Amino acid sequence: MHGSISRELTELEALLGEETRPGTLRPGGRTAQVRAAVLQAAGDALAEQGFAHLDLAEIARRAGVGKTTVYRRWGSVPGLVADLLMDMAEQSLPRARTGSLLGDLKANSRLVQRTLTDPRQGMLFKAVIAAAVCDARTAEALHRFYDARITEWAPCVQEAVDRGELPTGTDPREVIRAVSAPLYYRLLASGDPLDEAAADQAAEAATAAARSGAYITP
């Protein structure tokens, strides 16, 4: 799944030209292909083995890329995982536009639920969250990932405020966080079932709490 999205991204980058994505990337389609292959291999290794056993040389081998390229470009395992998270944030689906708050939030919670229960993606998130506990750089990359996803979905809540569905002063970001939180709690803490019913309940609870004014910033 990730593979085909990576390929699509590579094609998109080829179309757009890489000057649209400044920073870590050097111009040229080959660079984007290398990045896609290495991030794919890093994600596979993370999902299979966890963070502690990640090895840049082994990832280079899996990706069919020279070891020195990987060391030169990413430098370290936390550096590579940070880039993987940035790539995942960029590739994640855009927000819903169903016309109702509950519809949008259900789309969000079901997307999170599908991601966390996907065998590969679920293990990947668990591995990165576990690594973030004792690695500050990975923790920062993880926080940036959630920040990007919350920024993508927050307009669903702002539009609900503008439509008069929610009280003025509601913090859109808090509402989006509230949708994800019960699903991560099940995944990481309580171990309760992480099914579609749990996703719908998370969206319904966040909607009800938002309507009551629980997320108005003081």
Add this chain to the structure above:
Amino acid sequence: MHGSISRELTELEALLGEETRPGTLRPGGRTAQVRAAVLQAAGDALAEQGFAHLDLAEIARRAGVGKTTVYRRWGSVPGLVADLLMDMAEQSLPRARTGSLLGDLKANSRLVQRTLTDPRQGMLFKAVIAAAVCDARTAEALHRFYDARITEWAPCVQEAVDRGELPTGTDPREVIRAVSAPLYYRLLASGDPLDEAAADQAAEAATAAARSGAYITP
């Protein structure tokens, strides 16, 4: 803090006689003292170094207890961490009885918030949650810990149903989970501030969602 609670537990066990706690414990106050000292040392080591570097011999040394005693009684690091979690569940504060649902849930959310932001306890939970990602035995022990805590606090919600504060059919355990979830999401995923305001918001949101019927079991 943990030390004084451990001592109180030891005194309580001495009063009750250990036949009230069957299973892993042999009779006698000395056994309870050894357990308290070893669990204290295990918790300190977890909070300082994380799970990966835990070493039974080192914990025995810290606790001033013979190495063979620790190996014979707990067998392995996951076995020791499972017993530590059971001890933490037993020692955790009893549920609140404020007379209102919001009052009780705020007491719960502030207790969780204080625990997760306490330097020692917060690191301990992060370390155990990280370890549970790749160790099934630790994951089971963690799930039992939350199960015990949810069972302790669920009557606050059932009493609110009985008082007519919440709709009939509300699942008390889901409401208690909903209070904790946003706090764990901040700790483990988003990195957003985990302050008293976040705790109060979690309690208010769970109360509002429960009143709207979001936690009625289908």
